[in-house]
Amino acid sequence: MTGDSKRRVAVLLDSSGESSASRATNAFVGALILLNVVAVVLETIDPVYARYRTVFRLFELLSIVVFVVEFALRFWASTARPGYEGPVLGRLRFLVNPYAVADLLAILPFVLGVAALDLRFIRVVRAFWFLRLFRESAVWQSRQRFVRVVRARRADLSIAVMLAVLVFFVSSGLLYYAERPAGTFASIPDAMWWAVITLTTVGYGDVVPVTLLGRLFAGLTALGGIGLFALPASILAAGYEDVSEPTRSADADAECPNCGYRLDDSE
Secondary structure (H helix, E strand, O other): OHHHHHHHHHHHOOOOOOOHHHHHHHHHHHHHHHHHHHHHHHHOOHHHHHHOHHHHHHHHHHHHHHHHHHHHHHHHHHHHOOOOOOOOHHHHHHHOOHHHHHHHHHHHHHHHHOOOOOHHHHHHHHHHHHHHHHHHOHHHHHHHHHHHHHHHOHHHHHHHHHHHHHHHHHHHHHHHHHHHHHOOOOOHHHHHHHHHHHHOOOOOOOOOOOOHHHHHHHHHHHHHHHHHHHHHHHHHHHHHHHHHHHHHHHHHOOEOOOOOOEOOOOO
């Protein structure tokens, strides 16, 4: 009887469940997470928080109760899910699951904060509910495809990262020595800050090269930054193309099950 109850609870709380009860439960949890994210944003507006402090606190308390109960049910029913069998090892595997870690990060600070932590810190930690909102979204369900792309292109991505690091250090050193007569950069670490904001095309403008040679290096660094960030994007795009190719090939080789006619035949 207990096993059946665990399976029913596991199915009910499964984010990919197809039953109406499962969809309704996860829709409710997702809506509550979204409302908490909105509350996190609104609480940073001091006049709004001061006026509706009681509402925010009651809503926070209600949300915590719901999330704690939900996590306790997930933990209890975890042994009914494939891969989590065993009353001890199964639940330990559940606790180290990224989903469970996100849940714990969202609720543990409140449990500890009742007696120990600064409530202002607790309000900041509520941002971890963004992780739960992302988990409930359909986008998260396609993560395996992204993982396959990264794994397939990890060698190319590693080269791109190493190239970016090389350009970062070289441009920092060149800028420092080019601007040394003018004293623009006090040290190479100061030049590294400039290189970071330039390679990322942010360009705060708090430090600007003034020598002719320094401006030449700065221009080359800025142009290099555009290319360096475009390179990983093109690598990932090619990786997605490669991952999608087998699916298209399988479709191209499909045949009609009745007559054997090739579906890609143009005849």
